[in-house]
Amino acid sequence: MIRALVKDNLGWILGYSIGTSLYIFMIAAIYPSIAETGLIDAKIDSLPKELLDIFQYDPATMMDSVLNILSGNYYGLIFQIVALLFALTMASRLLARPIDSGELMLYLSAPISRNTYVVAVGGILVSASLLVAGLNGAFLFLADILWNLDLNYSYVLALLINSFTLLLALGAIALFFATLFNESGKSYMLGAGVFGFMVISVIMSGLSSDLEWLKILSLFTLFDANGILKDQPDWIWHSGLLVLVAGIFFSLSLFTFKRRNLTL
Amino acid sequence: MNMIQLKNLTKKFAQNKGLFDVSFTVEPGTVFGFIGPNGAGKSTAIRHLMGLLQPDSGKATIGGYDCWSSSPNVKKLVGYLPGEISFPADLTGDDILTLTRRMDRTSPERENELLALFPLDTKVKVRKMSKGMKQKLAIIRCFMKDAPVYLLDEPTSGLDPLMQERFLELVLREKEAGKAILMSSHHFPEMEKTCDHAALIRNGRIVVSDSIDGLIASSRKLFHIEFENTQSAQQFSEAMHGKSMGTRVDVSVSTTDELNTLLQSLATYRVISFRSAPADLETVFIHYYAEEESV
Numbered sequence: 001m002i003r004a005l006v007k008d009n010l011g012w013i014l015g016y017s018i019g020t021s022l023y024i025f026m027i028a029a030i031y032p033s034i035a036e037t038g039l040i041d042a043k044i045d046s047l048p049k050e051l052l053d054i055f056q057y058d059p060a061t062m063m064d065s066v067l068n069i070l071s072g073n074y075y076g077l078i079f080q081i082v083a084l085l086f087a088l089t090m091a092s093r094l095l096a097r098p099i100d101s102g103e104l105m106l107y108l109s110a111p112i113s114r115n116t117y118v119v120a121v122g123g124i125l126v127s128a129s130l131l132v133a134g135l136n137g138a139f140l141f142l143a144d145i146l147w148n149l150d151l152n153y154s155y156v157l158a159l160l161i162n163s164f165t166l167l168l169a170l171g172a173i174a175l176f177f178a179t180l181f182n183e184s185g186k187s188y189m190l191g192a193g194v195f196g197f198m199v200i201s202v203i204m205s206g207l208s209s210d211l212e213w214l215k216i217l218s219l220f221t222l223f224d225a226n227g228i229l230k231d232q233p234d235w236i237w238h239s240g241l242l243v244l245v246a247g248i249f250f251s252l253s254l255f256t257f258k259r260r261n262l263t264l
Numbered sequence: 265m266n267m268i269q270l271k272n273l274t275k276k277f278a279q280n281k282g283l284f285d286v287s288f289t290v291e292p293g294t295v296f297g298f299i300g301p302n303g304a305g306k307s308t309a310i311r312h313l314m315g316l317l318q319p320d321s322g323k324a325t326i327g328g329y330d331c332w333s334s335s336p337n338v339k340k341l342v343g344y345l346p347g348e349i350s351f352p353a354d355l356t357g358d359d360i361l362t363l364t365r366r367m368d369r370t371s372p373e374r375e376n377e378l379l380a381l382f383p384l385d386t387k388v389k390v391r392k393m394s395k396g397m398k399q400k401l402a403i404i405r406c407f408m409k410d411a412p413v414y415l416l417d418e419p420t421s422g423l424d425p426l427m428q429e430r431f432l433e434l435v436l437r438e439k440e441a442g443k444a445i446l447m448s449s450h451h452f453p454e455m456e457k458t459c460d461h462a463a464l465i466r467n468g469r470i471v472v473s474d475s476i477d478g479l480i481a482s483s484r485k486l487f488h489i490e491f492e493n494t495q496s497a498q499q500f501s502e503a504m505h506g507k508s509m510g511t512r513v514d515v516s517v518s519t520t521d522e523l524n525t526l527l528q529s530l531a532t533y534r535v536i537s538f539r540s541a542p543a544d545l546e547t548v549f550i551h552y553y554a555e556e557e558s559v
Contacts, residue, residue: 008355110368111368
């Protein structure tokens with residue numbers, strides 16, 4: 001079953017993994033020239049603080065390493081959007097759409113329980129998240145070999161682990177939403193709505209100190225690339241909390257999917 | 265022993281749809297025909313047997329296992345052919361058969377035999393397959409499993425006449441091998457050829473259920489009578505509530521009294537020919553479909 005699921009879903013998994021990795025590779029490739037000219041530093045200094053907050057740029061640690069560029073450029077708003085799309089795609093392709101179209105019957109007509117199927121989907125989620133984070137790391141490593149970027153690998157590892165756990169948590173939540181409905185459109189809308197709200201909460205919290213409390217409503221707060229690069233150890237408990245969230249929502253998915261009436 | 269059993273099963277959906285107090289049994293070595301208009305509840309009953317729906321009351325069992333609470337045990341005993349064939353578009357026929365071989369632990373000999381019976385290019389991706397090809401793939405997948413029970417939801421839909429004939433031969437062979445088969449269809453001749461018992465479901469309730477012979481014996485008999493002129497035909501048709509077409513009148517009767525009234529009335533006319541139409545399952549059930557349409 002896992003083999004068939006992987007074959008049917010390899011396209012989008014590779015799309016996210018290779019797409020994000022190439023982006024990182026491209027940023028790493030142009031970093032030496034950015035560092036030399038200092039033009040972007042000046043450009044970013046001229047931008048309003050609120051705008052920098054939205055993209056999670058930290059002017060204090062701006063352009064002195066490729067990881068600082070990535071923390072504001074890729075591991076900021078861009079990664080949040082990538083992560084939420086990844087989670088929605090995963091839940092849609094592996095559960096919501098097969099329920100809606102009846103494709104799920106290919107697996108459920110075999111002598112397996114529904115829990116077995118959800119566990120297999122969980123396995124794909126973990127593997128796909130690992131592949132995205134792992135390939136991102138591998139391309140950074142390759143860039144370091146090619147252009148001698150002087151990377152701090154303890155930071156790289158922390159970024160990769162934290163990003164992996166964020167993908168896992170969002171994926172588990174999207175999976176739970178997919179177990180609630182027989183129509184894929186409804187679970188997609190719910191997932192998009194909740195994740196969209198989380199992104200907006202983070203953006204709004206950066207616009208004014210009065211709205212800073214909005215951060216606590218968003219899981220994206222638990223992935224703080226700038227904090228990692230400032231040597232703050234919070235990413236460890238952030239990652240633990242994200243794994244816990246993933247575990248809770250995955251268990252809820254098992255519970256609800258087992259009891260659902262399916263009109264396959 | 266009842267291999268397949270639905271016992272007083274009720275499942276209510278919105279707008280008074282669903283199944284209401286439905287009961288039937290299927291024994292090994294028999295084929296049970298499940299007939300009914302679209303949306304009558306045939307697929308809903310089969311979904312209960314596959315453990316996809318939980319009944320509000322009553323129960324569905326296969327081989328003594330409860331279909332909802334012991335679904336994996338039930339599925340070990342069942343080969344299932346869904347009414348709507350939907351396979352992942354990017355998988356090939358080979359991928360799907362390999363998956364079935366591994367998950368259901370089927371024998372390669374049986375698979376090859378079925379592939380010879382229903383020839384299919386298994387290298388083609390599902391997205392490139394026609395309706396008939398997908399149906400053949402689903403049939404092969406279903407029967408690859410040498411299961412004691414088969415649940416077949418409109419199994420011949422999309423098949424050409426030759427493949428339909430081969431399918432019916434396969435069903436008869438499996439019946440002889442002692443399998444319990446539940447088959448839903450709108451195609452009366454194939455039901456008549458294969459089924460031992462049949463039930464008609466309408467608006468979620470079983471309306472008629474009996475052996476095929478019993479159903480045909482109790483059905484309304486249709487007579488075609490040719491009169492000398494149209495005036496006689498019309499007069500007789502009006503008196504007997506028949507259907508006149510020129511000099512011909514079709515009349516149906518269901519009781520001995522009605523038959524005698526018909527013969528007495530006929531004696532007063534000059535009749536050219538008198539033929540009885542062969543009784544078949546269609547005659548038994550078709551008026552239920554007509555009533556459904558008029559609702």
